[in-house]
Amino acid sequence: MRPTRAVIHLSAIAQNLSLIRQMAPSSKVMAVVKADAYGHGIVRVAECLGDADALAVACIEEAIELRNGGVTTPIILLEGIFEAEELALVSDMGLQMVVHNQHQVDMLLANPPKLPVTVWLKFDSNMNRLGFDRAQFQQVYQALSHCSWVESVKLMTHFACADDIHNPMTREQLGAFQRLTGGLAEEKTAANSAAVLAWPETHFDWVRPGLMLYGCSPLLNATGAQHQLQPAMTLESRVIAIKQVQQGESVGYGAHWRAAEDTQIAIVAIGYGDGYPRHARNGTPVWLNGRTVPIAGRVSMDMIAVDLGARSDDQIGDRVVLWGPELPVERVAEYADTIPYTLLCGVTSRVKFHWQT
Ligand SMILES: Cc1ncc(COP(=O)(O)O)c(C=O)c1O
Known part of the structure; x- marks a missing residue:
């Protein structure tokens, strides 16, 4: 079998949740598990987050997957509902929903669900993505507070730049x-991972971490390990060929990389068809036998080449780590001109997943 796999360290996720609790001791934790738990497997991750006070997803499809998987933790729909038909499911499955636009308010007020629902009223504090402005917020707050099928109203906002401490x-x-909202008694939430770490004054009643649960640093120019977070995903494969390459010879598509001197090249079974970033540039580190070696040439669909140097003892079959505890995904993201979120979410279904407790 092709040796390309993602190992998910569930104990790391549980450990990261405990660390979050220590960082925000007076807040409840809404663990963000949207986008298949940032690529880690939504149901398996939710099971190991049994200790979280709630889970947050982007849409009802993700909530259904959780409930079908037997997860009973409270779930919040971070973008609320898209169509009025979803309200029945929200009520049946005991979901809570964000309300961020007038259309959602109208749908809710016009369609009493079977059971009262909890709504999270979102204020747009100037990120200019989702939420009401000040005047609209006050109006909607009144309308929802007086609606008999709204069980409770909670208040939220979202930060645009919390990852940059300056x-x-x-x-x-x-x-x-x-x-x-200072004069309102309702529960409040604002903090994503970066704010959990860097902005304690934003913790309020609930924090909403995503990325840090998976062991990555939400702050710029740092790695998870620097905050005592444990990486939750190891993306790994094996060497499937070793080549001698002479000085001046090229490697890979487009003959894009040339050997500065005689060297050995290892071919590794992973490529953009697995979610390894096509834009990882020459020199992107890859972990092999206790050190990092640089990518040489373009990433192909199923393979990459790495420069082992002239003298190496590496063999066909040796284990290679693309990211994981040995090599922070944040570093790979820098070389690929992207962010760790996209790399974690982007691992494709061709990669075999193993969940380790
Ligand atoms: C509304 C909201 N809250 C919280 C989060 C979690 O953010 P992070 O993964 O940076 O902690 C997100 C993620 O995009 C979000 O959209």
């Missing part, structure tokens, strides 16, 4: 949220 925007967004 950016003043987080404080401005926080100020706007506090001015608007």
Whole structure:
């Protein structure tokens, strides 16, 4: 069998949740498991997050997958509903929903569900993505508070730049949220992973971490290990060929890379068809036998080439780590001009997943 696999370290995820609890000791935790738990497998991850106070997903399809998988933890739909028909399911499955636009308010007010629902009213504190402005928020707050099928209203906002500790925007967004909701007794949430780590004044009643659960640093220019987080995914494969390449010879499509001197090249069974980034440039580190070796030439659909140097003892069959505890995904992301989120979410179904407890 092709040796390309993703090993998910469930104990690391549980450990990262405990660390989050220590960082935000007075807050409940809404663990963000959208996008198949950032590529880690939504049901398996939810099972190991049994200790979380709630789970957050992007849409009802993800909530259905969780409920069908036997997960009973409270679930919040971060984008709310898209169509009125979803309301019946929200009520049947005991889901909570974000309300961020007037269309959603209209659907909710016009369609009493079987059981009352909890809604999270979203304030757009100037990220200009989802949520109501100040005046709309106050109106909708009144309407929802007086609606008999709204069990409770909770309040939320989202930060645009919390990953950058020098950016003043987080404080401005926080100020706007506090001015608007400071006098209201309802539960509040604002903090994503970056804010859990860097902005304790934003923790409120609930924190909403995603990325850090999976062991990555949400802050720029850092790795998860620097915050005591444990990487939850190892993406690994094996060497399937070793070549002698003479000085000046090229490797791979487009003859894009040339050997500066005589060297050995290992071919590894992983490529963009597995979710390894096509844009990983020459020099992107790959872990092999206790050190990192650089990518040489373009990433193919099923393979990459790495430069072993002139003298190496590496063999066909040797294990290679593309990212994981040995090699932070944050580093690979830098070389591929992207962010760890896209790499974790992008591992394709061709890769065999193993969940390790
Ligand atoms: C509304 C909302 N809250 C929380 C999160 C979690 O963010 P992070 O993964 O950076 O912790 C996200 C993720 O995109 C989000 O959209």
